[in-house]
Amino acid sequence: MKHHRQTLTLGLTVLLSLTAPAFAAGGGEVGWSKTIFHGVNAAILFYIIYRFFGPKVTAGLQSKSKQVARDIDEATRLQAEASARLAAAEADLAALAGKAEALLADLRREGEAERDKLVAQAKAEAERITAEAERTARSEIARVKARLEAELGEMAVEAAARALREKTTPADQRRLAVEYLTRLEERS
Amino acid sequence: MKSSTIALRYSQAVLALATDRKQHEQIGRELDRVAAVFAGSDELRALSRNPKFSVADRKAIVSELLKRLMVSPITRNFVMLITEKGRLQHIAEIVAAYHDQADSQAGRIRAQVTVVAPLAELEAARLRTVLQKMTGKQVVLEQQVDPSIIGGVVTRVGGRIYDGSVRAQLESLRTRLRSPAA
Numbered sequence: 001m002k003h004h005r006q007t008l009t010l011g012l013t014v015l016l017s018l019t020a021p022a023f024a025a026g027g028g029e030v031g032w033s034k035t036i037f038h039g040v041n042a043a044i045l046f047y048i049i050y051r052f053f054g055p056k057v058t059a060g061l062q063s064k065s066k067q068v069a070r071d072i073d074e075a076t077r078l079q080a081e082a083s084a085r086l087a088a089a090e091a092d093l094a095a096l097a098g099k100a101e102a103l104l105a106d107l108r109r110e111g112e113a114e115r116d117k118l119v120a121q122a123k124a125e126a127e128r129i130t131a132e133a134e135r136t137a138r139s140e141i142a143r144v145k146a147r148l149e150a151e152l153g154e155m156a157v158e159a160a161a162r163a164l165r166e167k168t169t170p171a172d173q174r175r176l177a178v179e180y181l182t183r184l185e186e187r188s
Numbered sequence: 189m190k191s192s193t194i195a196l197r198y199s200q201a202v203l204a205l206a207t208d209r210k211q212h213e214q215i216g217r218e219l220d221r222v223a224a225v226f227a228g229s230d231e232l233r234a235l236s237r238n239p240k241f242s243v244a245d246r247k248a249i250v251s252e253l254l255k256r257l258m259v260s261p262i263t264r265n266f267v268m269l270i271t272e273k274g275r276l277q278h279i280a281e282i283v284a285a286y287h288d289q290a291d292s293q294a295g296r297i298r299a300q301v302t303v304v305a306p307l308a309e310l311e312a313a314r315l316r317t318v319l320q321k322m323t324g325k326q327v328v329l330e331q332q333v334d335p336s337i338i339g340g341v342v343t344r345v346g347g348r349i350y351d352g353s354v355r356a357q358l359e360s361l362r363t364r365l366r367s368p369a370a
Contacts, residue, residue: 149365150365150366152365153361153362153365153366154362154365156365157358157361157362157365160358160361161338161354161355161358164338164339164354164358165335165338168304168338168339168354170305172339173303173304173305173339174308174311176339176340176341176352176354177303177307177308177311177340177341178311179340179352180340180341180352181311181314181315181318181341183352184315184318184319184322184343184350184352185314185318187322188318188321188322
């Protein structure tokens with residue numbers, strides 16, 4: 001039905017296009033014979049066209065219409081697919097953003113853990129070095145103190161020996177001998 | 189004092205001879221004099237050791253020395269014998285061994301007493317008495333003056349040392365001051 005209407009519209013259009021020059025050539029005076037002649041010619045032409053080319057035109061138009069419908073369907077499908085892909089891409093993007101954020105959070109957490117570990121190690125090492133330094137310092141102080149005490153002792157003994165050599169009198173020597181003998185007698 | 193085999197062998201021989209002649213005390217004193225002369229002379233010590241001197245040279249010099257010291261024939265012959273045998277460098281050791289054996293034979297013991305100044309007779313007698321009591325033997329004191337002990341007395345007798353010197357007390361003080369607990 002639709003095709004018939006289209007064919008009819010086409011025929012009328014051809015007919016009017018063919019009769020219009022005849023009407024114009026008349027200079028405004030109506031030449032009915034020419035008009036009729038042209039009308040008949042147009043009708044014959046229309047018939048010929050309709051008769052021989054109509055089905056083909058109709059088939060072509062139908063084929064074109066189907067093709068357009070298929071194209072529309074295809075476009076709709078492609079649009080749906082594209083929409084689906086877009087949605088998937090957006091979902092992927094959202095998921096990716098989430099993953100990136102999780103990855104960043106993991107990296108941040110690992111970095112913080114590593115930093116804490118390094119800080120703890122550095123602190124332990126610093127404490128060890130400090131303790132070692134304190135131990136070394138204590139040892140060195142004790143060594144120096146012992147050396148100084150030994151030197152002082154040595155000096156004191158030397159001074160005492162010098163003073164005794166200079167100041168011991170024969171009476172002192174005799175008293176020392178008597179004390180020695182007394183101790184020896186006590187032991188015997 | 190621990191004597192070497194050489195010193196023991198020679199000292200035993202001369203002591204036996206001197207004892208037989210009842211001259212062991214005199215011989216002991218003469219040997220002391222000979223040993224003292226050698227101890228005090230670098231030349232004589234060199235004579236006894238230096239191989240440049242022949243036995244005849246040594247004997248000539250020692251003979252002259254003994255003549256001057258006016259020793260008895262036993263002492264003379266003994267010293268000449270050890271000169272001939274090349275044992276003159278052991279004279280001090282031989283004499284010490286002689287005294288050890290003579291003292292042992294007589295039930296005596298020698299005590300080396302080191303002092304800064306010789307002990308007065310009273311203190312020496314006290315020391316002799318106390319040492320006799322401690323050793324159970326007759327004690328012969330041999331005093332040696334050594335200022336390095338600073339003061340007091342050091343006695344060596346029968347392998348034991350009784351050190352009452354000021355030097356020993358200072359050493360003890362030095363040791364205490366060196367020890368970590370001081």
